[in-house]
Amino acid sequence: MSLCLEARKLACERDDRWLFRDLELVIRGGEVLRVEGPNGSGKTTLLKILSGQLTDYRGELFWQEEPLHKARRDFLANLLYLGHAPGVKAALTPLENLAWYQALAGAGSAEADRMSALEAVGLAGFEDLPAGQLSAGQQRRVALARLELTPRPLWILDEPFTAIDREGVADLEARLAAHVQAGGSVVLTTHQALHVPVPMRRIRLGEGHGHVAS
Amino acid sequence: MSRPEARSAIVSPDRARGVDASLTSALYATMRRDLILLLRRPGAVLNPLAFFALVITLFPIGISPDPELLAIIAPGLLWVAALLAALLSLDGLFREDAEDGALEQLLLAPHPLPALALAKVAVHWLTTGLPLALMAPVLGVMLSLPLGSYGVLALSLALGSATLSVIGAIGAALTVGVSRGGVLLSLLVLPLYVPVLIFGAGAVQAAIAGSGVAAHLALLGALLAAALVFAPWAIAASLRISLNG
Numbered sequence: 402m403s404l405c406l407e408a409r410k411l412a413c414e415r416d417d418r419w420l421f422r423d424l425e426l427v428i429r430g431g432e433v434l435r436v437e438g439p440n441g442s443g444k445t446t447l448l449k450i451l452s453g454q455l456t457d458y459r460g461e462l463f464w465q466e467e468p469l470h471k472a473r474r475d476f477l478a479n480l481l482y483l484g485h486a487p488g489v490k491a492a493l494t495p496l497e498n499l500a501w502y503q504a505l506a507g508a509g510s511a512e513a514d515r516m517s518a519l520e521a522v523g524l525a526g527f528e529d530l531p532a533g534q535l536s537a538g539q540q541r542r543v544a545l546a547r548l549e550l551t552p553r554p555l556w557i558l559d560e561p562f563t564a565i566d567r568e569g570v571a572d573l574e575a576r577l578a579a580h581v582q583a584g585g586s587v588v589l590t591t592h593q594a595l596h597v598p599v600p601m602r603r604i605r606l607g608e609g610h611g612h613v614a615s
Numbered sequence: 616m617s618r619p620e621a622r623s624a625i626v627s628p629d630r631a632r633g634v635d636a637s638l639t640s641a642l643y644a645t646m647r648r649d650l651i652l653l654l655r656r657p658g659a660v661l662n663p664l665a666f667f668a669l670v671i672t673l674f675p676i677g678i679s680p681d682p683e684l685l686a687i688i689a690p691g692l693l694w695v696a697a698l699l700a701a702l703l704s705l706d707g708l709f710r711e712d713a714e715d716g717a718l719e720q721l722l723l724a725p726h727p728l729p730a731l732a733l734a735k736v737a738v739h740w741l742t743t744g745l746p747l748a749l750m751a752p753v754l755g756v757m758l759s760l761p762l763g764s765y766g767v768l769a770l771s772l773a774l775g776s777a778t779l780s781v782i783g784a785i786g787a788a789l790t791v792g793v794s795r796g797g798v799l800l801s802l803l804v805l806p807l808y809v810p811v812l813i814f815g816a817g818a819v820q821a822a823i824a825g826s827g828v829a830a831h832l833a834l835l836g837a838l839l840a841a842a843l844v845f846a847p848w849a850i851a852a853s854l855r856i857s858l859n860g
Contacts, residue, residue: 465625477723479625484720485716486719493648501645505641
């Protein structure tokens with residue numbers, strides 16, 4: 402069974418201004434959906450609506466043909482969301498940070514899994530330092546290690562490339578491509594050029610409506 | 616490492632094995648994480664205790680060192696000071712999580728939010744209410760609290776402060792998006808704290824007077840039970856409202 406997240410006639414208004422209106426969207430496995438638009442055009446808002454965090458919108462969302470509010474538990478068990486804030490505790494070490502996410506996602510408690518996830522994002526050797534002592538890019542990498550640690554088919558990533566260095570960007574692009582080739586789906590916002598050898602669609606937000614282009 | 620095909624397979628939590636086991640481990644991990652965070656930053660635990668000790672130390676100096684007078688007002692003083700100390704620490708319950716993004720991840724976990732929120736509240740009680748209750752008899756000595764009421768004081772505070780933590784968490788969840796929401800939080804939850812204060816201080820007074828304390832303690836227990844049944848849903852709803860804004 403492939404994943405399917407569908408938005409019908411999605412509209413969202415903020416401060417008497419339509420961020421987008423009549424947005425029709427189907428997200429299926431095996432593709433990248435890139436949300437584009439200038440600052441303040443509602444990219445983060447759209448991602449939060451699609452991940453079921455905001456309820457202040459019009460239109461309907463469906464997960465696997467079922468209304469999202471009914472299939473919420475099912476949906477959340479298949480979703481991995483990385484927000485603007487990395488969700489990394491400065492006082493905890495990367496290993497401890499990941500332990501919480503591992504348990505929250507029901508992915509066991511094996512330290513070997515956490516170590517290999519940290520290794521995959523280039524943080525081997527930093528696993529026992531408090532995250533507050535790591536650089537902004539390294540903290541972002543701790544959050545990105547969740548992509549390795551907790552396998553979920555649908556990734557919703559808000560500016561995942563923030564503070565990541567050039568090799569890190571290439572690594573992450575490769576990881577996104579591998580995920581999509583394996584049947585997963587990625588929704589993301591970024592202001593960077595994105596080089597992935599997989600099908601990619603774009604939504605352009607701004608001027609009060611959303612355009613879906615392939 | 617699992618194969619790529621398996622990594623993107625759709626799962627359904629109802630069909631997945633061990634739903635309860637995964638919830639238990641999520642609750643355990645949340646409590647463990649919060650306890651480690653508090654251990655690394657003990658100020659958050661020590662501040663309410665220091666506040667409690669300071670207030671109780673200052674009262675005999677400010678009013679009168681007369682043991683008979685102090686013994687009369689001691690139950691109320693101890694309870695009011697403990698209540699305010701617990702209230703002081705509530706503001707930070709969800710704030711840090713909201714700022715670093717951990718709260719939105721908590722809301723996106725495929726587990727019931729009331730249960731996860733209650734795990735955080737349990738840690739708050741373990742690190743605030745319980746130490747306050749254990750410390751109160753020591754401070755009772757300073758207020759010449761009559762012998763024989765120390766046990767009831769600690770027990771009533773332990774029971775009552777659990778209710779305070781659970782109810783206060785609703786206010787903390789509602790004000791998490793408000794910067795410097797401490798005053799607002801106090802205004803929201805203080806009216807709900809009044810019954811706990813009445814029966815808590817009443818239990819200690821009854822112990823001093825030699826009448827039965829069972830009724831007061833039973834009522835405190837009933838308040839806690841009612842709070843445990845209803846408050847988790849209110850906390851979860853409040854968190855959703857706060858993050859929606």
